[in-house]
Amino acid sequence: MKRPVHGGDVYAAARELKRDVRQLLDFSASINPLGPSAAAWRAIKEGSELLSHYPDPACRDLRQALATFWDRSPEEFLIGNGSTELIHLLPEALQIRHLLVIGPTFSEYAAAMARVGGQISSIMARRDDGYRPPLEQIMNDLGKFRNTRNSRPPVDAVMLCNPNSPTGQVCDADMVRKWARRAARLGQWCLVDETFAEYCEEVSILPEDLPAQTLVLRSFTKFYGLPGLRVGYAVGNPKVMKRLGAHQPPWSVNMLAQRAAQLALEDKRHSRRSLRFMEQERSRCVQGLMRLPGCSTFPSAANFLLLELPARLKAMRVVSALRRQGILVRDCSQVPGLNDRSIRLAIRSRADNDRLLSSLSEIIGKSRT
Numbered sequence: 001m002k003r004p005v006h007g008g009d010v011y012a013a014a015r016e017l018k019r020d021v022r023q024l025l026d027f028s029a030s031i032n033p034l035g036p037s038a039a040a041w042r043a044i045k046e047g048s049e050l051l052s053h054y055p056d057p058a059c060r061d062l063r064q065a066l067a068t069f070w071d072r073s074p075e076e077f078l079i080g081n082g083s084t085e086l087i088h089l090l091p092e093a094l095q096i097r098h099l100l101v102i103g104p105t106f107s108e109y110a111a112a113m114a115r116v117g118g119q120i121s122s123i124m125a126r127r128d129d130g131y132r133p134p135l136e137q138i139m140n141d142l143g144k145f146r147n148t149r150n151s152r153p154p155v156d157a158v159m160l161c162n163p164n165s166p167t168g169q170v171c172d173a174d175m176v177r178k179w180a181r182r183a184a185r186l187g188q189w190c191l192v193d194e195t196f197a198e199y200c201e202e203v204s205i206l207p208e209d210l211p212a213q214t215l216v217l218r219s220f221t222k223f224y225g226l227p228g229l230r231v232g233y234a235v236g237n238p239k240v241m242k243r244l245g246a247h248q249p250p251w252s253v254n255m256l257a258q259r260a261a262q263l264a265l266e267d268k269r270h271s272r273r274s275l276r277f278m279e280q281e282r283s284r285c286v287q288g289l290m291r292l293p294g295c296s297t298f299p300s301a302a303n304f305l306l307l308e309l310p311a312r313l314k315a316m317r318v319v320s321a322l323r324r325q326g327i328l329v330r331d332c333s334q335v336p337g338l339n340d341r342s343i344r345l346a347i348r349s350r351a352d353n354d355r356l357l358s359s360l361s362e363i364i365g366k367s368r369t
């Protein structure tokens with residue numbers, strides 16, 4: 001099986017460019033530019049004694065903290081080694097044989113299905129529509145996907161990434177709930193990846209009771225700025241969480257990760273600062289990108305922007321030129337449903353973003369001469 005290519009492999013880039021990782025500017029993974037909460041950092045730096053025992057296999061304190069945060073019961077939570085581990089548990093644990101996704105979207109859903117020999121179908125949001133997910137149309141068509149065609153099993157689960165990566169588009173919470181209820185009536189699982197939803201909590205379906213057969217995924221990677229610790233969580237019916245957990249290897253989340261995630265979650269001040277910063281910096285970056293001749297961006301509710309380069313300028317060329325300068329961005333030209341001029345850019349600090357804008361301006365300028 002071919003592994004999907006993701007952003008964030010700074011180690012490969014450092015080797016290739018013969019530079020130290022710290023000399024790279026990584027816009028290819030979308031991580032909170034303010035970094036993690038200071039309390040989480042401290043727990044990591046001072047937490048070495050946590051490594052002298054096995055980690056809590058049930059992640060009790062973190063699940064309790066999440067239960068308090070979301071006003072739910074701890075049994076509704078399962079912690080994973082990043083949300084990626086949880087995505088990969090889903091097909092086997094829930095016996096999903098055919099998953100419907102709304103593209104263009106995150107490639108790991110298809111990879112998880114491929115691992116178990118499952119089928120995947122996609123409905124693509126259209127460029128002309130600003131990549132707005134066609135949720136109403138899909139809702140009307142959900143029934144059709146139950147029918148078996150060409151000896152493929154009927155669709156038994158649907159996945160929505162909200163906000164969606166790499167387009168940044170969102171669906172509103174009421175619409176997602178309506179969609180989830182419809183899927184449940186048809187006997188389909190509704191899986192909602194809210195890995196970037198801390199940036200726009202109003203789209204989350206977590207504040208209310210979840211419709212039957214609905215499961216939500218979250219992460220401490222992006223907003224909480226802890227990509228290297230590997231912590232994510234699933235929320236859903238306690239019986240379903242048990243089923244999912246039974247497929248997980250023991251101790252998959254280490255104790256530093258559990259402790260730091262709990263402190264990060266509880267640091268509401270840092271969360272508010274992070275949100276405020278992102279709102280301002282994202283709109284400043286949009287303005288900067290719109291000034292680049294021939295470029296367009298799409299409205300984003302997350303901490304990244306999808307950039308479309310001018311006609312005839314291929315993403316691959318720009319990605320390589322930036323890489324030579326030690327600037328990493330995510331080439332999205334191979335993402336099904338996007339064109340070969342598509343790049344995803346994380347929003348970083350003001351100074352880093354200015355550096356990227358100036359390099360992009362230079363590369364685009366040169367391509368026109």
Ligand SMILES: Cc1ncc(COP(=O)(O)O)c(C=O)c1O
Nearest residue numbers: 082083084106165195219221232
């Ligand atoms: C949409 C989406 N979901 C899930 C993940 C996985 O995140 P993690 O495993 O770090 O929690 C990513 C990572 O890029 C993502 O973009």
